[in-house]
Amino acid sequence: MLVGISPLIGPDLLATLCKMGHGDEIVLADAHFPACSLGPPVIRADGIAITPLLDGIARLFPLDTYVEYPVGMMAAVPGDTLDPSVEDGYRAAIEAHQPGMARVQRIERFAFYERAARAFAVVATGDLAKYGNIILAKGLVLPKP
Numbered sequence: 001m002l003v004g005i006s007p008l009i010g011p012d013l014l015a016t017l018c019k020m021g022h023g024d025e026i027v028l029a030d031a032h033f034p035a036c037s038l039g040p041p042v043i044r045a046d047g048i049a050i051t052p053l054l055d056g057i058a059r060l061f062p063l064d065t066y067v068e069y070p071v072g073m074m075a076a077v078p079g080d081t082l083d084p085s086v087e088d089g090y091r092a093a094i095e096a097h098q099p100g101m102a103r104v105q106r107i108e109r110f111a112f113y114e115r116a117a118r119a120f121a122v123v124a125t126g127d128l129a130k131y132g133n134i135i136l137a138k139g140l141v142l143p144k145p
Helices: 011-019 050-058 084-095 109-117
Strands: 025-029 042-045 071-074 104-107 121-125 134-137
Touching: 011 042, 025 050, 025 109, 050 084, 050 121, 050 134, 071 084, 071 109, 084 104, 104 109, 109 134
Parallel strands: 025 121, 042 121, 071 104
Antiparallel strands: 025 134, 071 134
């Protein structure tokens, strides 16, 4: 364990976050997501919910300020419904560390899969929330003044 880093972030995820460059994207996938069939490296985070994991990640790297939507979430399939508490929890986790950065774009299901297939990595969690998948675009990590 390390001081200041959530114990939910294991060594593989920590190394992946460090290796990501500006504009690279990471997917935090719910337990329903086809993580292993899309192509990017998969990091297992079984039994971990996305909101506390997102809280730990939001402390470690800034979201991309050069794009309109540094956060993407899967849109509901027509006729289906979303649980607004899922997005509310994600927004709160991000806003706690990066005020104003929880700008979320809803992405059609298959477009989300296509974008996820180009991600730097996918974190397969144990989260059972329906439409709980989220994509984060990494921003610039600048030296402190």
